Amino acid sequence: MPELPETETIARDLDAAIGGARRVVGTTIVRCWRRAKLVVIDLSSSDRIVVQPRFTGALLIDDGHLDAAERRYSAVAFHLADGRTLHYRDIRRLGTVTLMNPGRFAEYVSAIGPEPLDSAFTVAHLSARIRRSRQAIKKVLMDQKAIAGVGNIYANEGLWRAGIDPSRSAATLTAGETARLHDAIVSVLTESIDARGTSFRDYRDASGQRGRFAERLDAYGRAGEPCHRCGHRLIGTHRTVLCANCQS
DNA sequence: AGGGGAACCCGTACGC
DNA sequence: TGCGTACGGGTTCCCC
Numbered sequence: 484m485p486e487l488p489e490t491e492t493i494a495r496d497l498d499a500a501i502g503g504a505r506r507v508v509g510t511t512i513v514r515c516w517r518r519a520k521l522v523v524i525d526l527s528s529s530d531r532i533v534v535q536p537r538f539t540g541a542l543l544i545d546d547g548h549l550d551a552a553e554r555r556y557s558a559v560a561f562h563l564a565d566g567r568t569l570h571y572r573d574i575r576r577l578g579t580v581t582l583m584n585p586g587r588f589a590e591y592v593s594a595i596g597p598e599p600l601d602s603a604f605t606v607a608h609l610s611a612r613i614r615r616s617r618q619a620i621k622k623v624l625m626d627q628k629a630i631a632g633v634g635n636i637y638a639n640e641g642l643w644r645a646g647i648d649p650s651r652s653a654a655t656l657t658a659g660e661t662a663r664l665h666d667a668i669v670s671v672l673t674e675s676i677d678a679r680g681t682s683f684r685d686y687r688d689a690s691g692q693r694g695r696f697a698e699r700l701d702a703y704g705r706a707g708e709p710c711h712r713c714g715h716r717l718i719g720t721h722r723t724v725l726c727a728n729c730q731s
Numbered sequence: 732a733g734g735g736g737a738a739c740c741c742g743t744a745c746g747c
Numbered sequence: 748t749g750c751g752t753a754c755g756g757g758t759t760c761c762c763c
Contacts, residue, residue, distance in 0.1 A: 520757080538756060539742090575740045577757080618734080627758080634757070722756090737761085746752085 485536045487599070487632030488675035489694060490517045493542055497522065497569075500544050506564035519595045519631035523588075531588050532561075533581045534571060540578030543570045596629045599668050604630070606665045613653045613661060620656060621649035621723065624668070633668065636681055636703045639724055641668040643702035648730045649723050674699070702726075 485493065494517035505512040511527035522542060524532040534542060543553055545568040559571040559580050571580050583591060596612075597604045612629050613620070623629050624638040633641070642649045644667035647660055656664070675681060680694030681703075697704075701711045702724045710717055715728035 535758080537758075538740090573740095574742065575756090577740055579758095616733095625757085733763105735761105735763085738759090739757105740755105742755105744752105744754085747750090 485540070485680070486520060486634035486637050487517075487672050488637075488678075488696065489680035490520050490522060490536070490632065491676050492679045492694065493517075493536070494522045497524070497542055497544075501563065501567070501569060507561050508564075512563075517632075518592055518598070519627055520634065529585055531583050531585075533579075533583050533588065533591070535579045535581075536573070537575075537578040539574040541572050543572055544568070545570055595627055596631050598631050599633065599672060604665075604669075606662050609665045610658070610661045613656055616653040618653055619650050620647060620653045620664075623653045630668070632672070635722065636700070637668070637671055637675070639702040640671045640700060643725065643730060644671060646729050646731070649725055 494515050498515040501512050502515045503513070507526075509528075510530075513525040513527055515522065515524050517523065520535065522534040522536070524534070526532065534540065536542075543549060543557075545554065547566075549570070553572060554570065556572040556574045557570040558573050558576065561569040563569065571578075597608060609630070613623060616623050616629075621638045621642060624633050624641065625635065639649065641664060645660065645664040647656065647664060675694070675696040678694060678696040678699065681696040681700065702717065704724070705717050706719045706724045708717055709715070710726040710729060713726060713729050715726055717724050717726050719725055
C-alpha cells in the first residue's frame with residue numbers, strides 16, 4: 484500500500500521515464516511528481532492526471548516487455564508517441580485515476596495537510612495540530628488533513644522511533660515528545676525514500692521492483708518479535724504494533 | 732464541527 | 748478437491 488515514500492519512488496521513476504515532454508495522444512506529459520499519496524502527472528494542456536493508487540494500484544511502463552501477468556489488471560492505458568504505453572494497473576480496483584483542470588486540482592490539494600518533508604512542516608506546526616485533538620496520536624498522524632502522506636506503516640514506525648504509545652491522546656503529548664515525533668516522522672520517511680520504499684503485498688515501483696525498507700522496519704509487521712531497542716516482545720495486531728516497554 | 736461508521740473491491744486464506 | 752465465506756485497508760461520504 485503506497486504511502487509517501489512509495490509514492491515518491493513511483494513519481495520519480497515515472498518522471499525519469501516519461502517526464503519532460505513525452506507526447507500522449509493529444510497532449511504532452513511535462514512532469515510527474517508526488518503530493519501526499521498521489522502521483523500527479525502534469526500535462527501541457529495544464530490539466531493533470533491525478534493517480535491515487537490506494538492499496539494495489541501501480542503505474543507501469545510497457546516498452547514491449549511488460550509481462551502478461553502485470554498487464555492483466557491494467558485498467559487505464561496511455562499510449563505515448565514513442566510507442567511505449569503507461570498502464571495503470573490495480574488488482575482490487577479501489578484506486579482512482581482522475582483528470583483535473585487547474586481549478587479542480589487546486590481545490591482538491593488545498594484540503595490536504597502539509598508535506599512532512601517540506602521545510603514548512605515544523606515542530607510548531609505539528610504541535611499546533613496535535614494540541615487541539617483528543618484523538619489517538621496514531622489516528623492524527625494518519626489524517627491526511629493533518630499531515631500528508633503518512634499511513635499505517637509510517638505512523639507505527641514514527642511512534643516507535645519517538646517512543647510514544649500510539650493510543651495516547653494527541654493533546655497529552657509534551658513539547659519534548661512532539662519534537663521527537665516530528666524528527667521521527669521526517670527521518671523514517673527520508674530513510675524509506677532512500678531505500679525506495681517498503682514493499683508489502685502488491686506494491687511495486689514503476690519498473691516492477693520492490694522497495695528495500697521492509698527489512699528495516701522496527702514496528703510494523705513485527706508483533707511478537709523482539710524490540711530492536713530494548714529486546715522486549717512487541718505487542719499488537721498487524722495493524723498497530725508497539726513496544727509496551729519503551730513506548731509509553 | 733468533529734467524530735464514527737459504512738461502502739468501495741477482489742485476491743488470498745481458510746474452513747467444511 | 749472444490750466451493751463458499753471472511754478479511755483487509757485508505758479515502759470518501761453520510762449521519763449524528
